[in-house]
Amino acid sequence: MTGLVRQVVVGQAVLPVELTPDAVTLLRFGAVTRNAHRIHYDTEFARSEGLAGPVVMAQLHGCLFHRAAVEFAGVGGRVREVGWQNRAPAYVGDRLVVTGTVQSVDVSSGAVTLDLVERCGAGGVVCCRGRAVVIPG
Amino acid sequence: MVRNAVLELVEERVRASTGSWERRSLGVVRAEDAAEFARAAGERAPHLVDPASADFVVHPMYVVSLLRGAPGAEASDFRPDGMYRDEVPGTDGLDVRLMAGGQDVRWVGEVRAGDLIELRRALTAVERKGVGEGFLLLTVEKVYGSARGTLVEVTERFIVR
Numbered sequence: 001m002t003g004l005v006r007q008v009v010v011g012q013a014v015l016p017v018e019l020t021p022d023a024v025t026l027l028r029f030g031a032v033t034r035n036a037h038r039i040h041y042d043t044e045f046a047r048s049e050g051l052a053g054p055v056v057m058a059q060l061h062g063c064l065f066h067r068a069a070v071e072f073a074g075v076g077g078r079v080r081e082v083g084w085q086n087r088a089p090a091y092v093g094d095r096l097v098v099t100g101t102v103q104s105v106d107v108s109s110g111a112v113t114l115d116l117v118e119r120c121g122a123g124g125v126v127c128c129r130g131r132a133v134v135i136p137g
Numbered sequence: 138m139v140r141n142a143v144l145e146l147v148e149e150r151v152r153a154s155t156g157s158w159e160r161r162s163l164g165v166v167r168a169e170d171a172a173e174f175a176r177a178a179g180e181r182a183p184h185l186v187d188p189a190s191a192d193f194v195v196h197p198m199y200v201v202s203l204l205r206g207a208p209g210a211e212a213s214d215f216r217p218d219g220m221y222r223d224e225v226p227g228t229d230g231l232d233v234r235l236m237a238g239g240q241d242v243r244w245v246g247e248v249r250a251g252d253l254i255e256l257r258r259a260l261t262a263v264e265r266k267g268v269g270e271g272f273l274l275l276t277v278e279k280v281y282g283s284a285r286g287t288l289v290e291v292t293e294r295f296i297v298r
Contacts (some may be wrong), residue, residue, distance in 0.1 A: 019179045030176035032170065034205040037235070038219040045218070049234050058237030059202035063178040066198050066242075079197065083241035085294070128239070 008024055008112050010135060014100035017068045023092050029060050056090040056120075061128050065116055068098040069132035071125025079119040080111065084130030096127070103131070110135050122128060140251040141270045143231050147297055148273060150227035151263045153188065160257040162205030163281075168250035188250075195248045200281055201240070201291050206254070226260045226275060226297045238294030245287050251284040252296060273297040283298075 001123040021029075026040050039055055046054050061084055069079045090096055098113040100116035168188035175185040175196040182192040204221060216222050222229045240288070262276040279291040 019209065021179075025177065025179070028172075032174045032177050033202045034209055036215060039189040039236075042219075048216075057202075058176060058239065059198065060203070063180075063196075063198045067180070079244065081243045082198075083239070083292075085239035086237060086296075123221060126248065130239075 008102055009110050012102040014068055014072050014085040014098075014102070014116065014127060015041055016097050017064060017071060017101045018095060018097040019060075019064055020095045021060060021092065023054070026054060026056065026092060027059075029057055033059060033136060035059075036121040046102055051089055052091055054092050056092075056094070056096070056100070057083075057125075058086055061090070061096070061111070061118060062084070064096055064098050064118060065128070065130045065132060068116060069134050072112075072132075073134040076137050078105065078107040078137075079132060080135060081133040082130065083132070084116070084118070084128045088120070088125050088127045090118075093134050094127075096120050096132075097120075098126075100130075112136055143233055144239060144265075144273055144297065147227040147231060148263055151260055151275060153275075154226060154283060155260050155263070158257050159288060161256045161258070162277075163200065164194055165253040166200065166248060166250050166252045166254060168193060168195070171199045171250065176201045182248055191197060193250075195250055197244060197248070197289075198242070200248050200254055201242055201279075203213070217265060218285055225297065226277065234298040236296040236298070238296045240294070241292040242292045245284060248281070248283075248288050252285070252288070254283055254288075256280070257282070265284055 010115050022118050041054050043053050065084050066082045098118045100114050103113045103115040111135050114132045118126040118128040172186050172188050184192045185196050220235055220238040225235050261278050264274045265271055266274050275295045277293045281289040
């Protein structure tokens, strides 16, 4: 067990990480992951599906949760698990912010479980809830 | 076909295929592609975005975010909505709305540049959710591996409306 693990306490804050994906971000991310689903770039089609416009890919949400976990784990730490559930669509131009707290600390393994949430837009709507398991460095 | 009948057909299809594992190659991981992915995801750390960096690593989310490997798919492999016909089980040829429901990603090993990645996946659960016609929540288990064994395990959920 490292010295940092001993300093981690339940309820401790996870520092926020954020991303504001624009249309170019979604096009680049969709291209590199070979995701051609039209809800991510075709406004008219997205509206026909009951959405307000093109929506952020689930995997891009996942990347933000992963980054929050990496930054909490710190130098020399590692991320064992990241999970998230989509709760509401996030749209092009929405500011996405992941925050969280330490949910539990397993003293025997050094694993720290983080309770995470991602809020989007000016209203701070919860668009995803997530969790991560990290081994702090 | 009315919406409820379509969802019933999807449910019938997926229940018939539940537990059947299929395999798909995602090809060889290229450092340049992983770096491009990291940049597109907003990363700035040199060890993720610069393949020439001495401590470069493949972004852990890269492989699990890939829907297909190179060289991509044929035009006939896509649904009218742009999704791959076989991406969401039971929905091929049906006028349904597809949404991602989330993922649980568990890293077992490290994906490295040069790894030839094979994806195995199986639909493991289907649930009817919501009120009225509601929607289907499909759960798919995925295992990403290379010659070095299992690297990542994923539980992925799809919403079918």
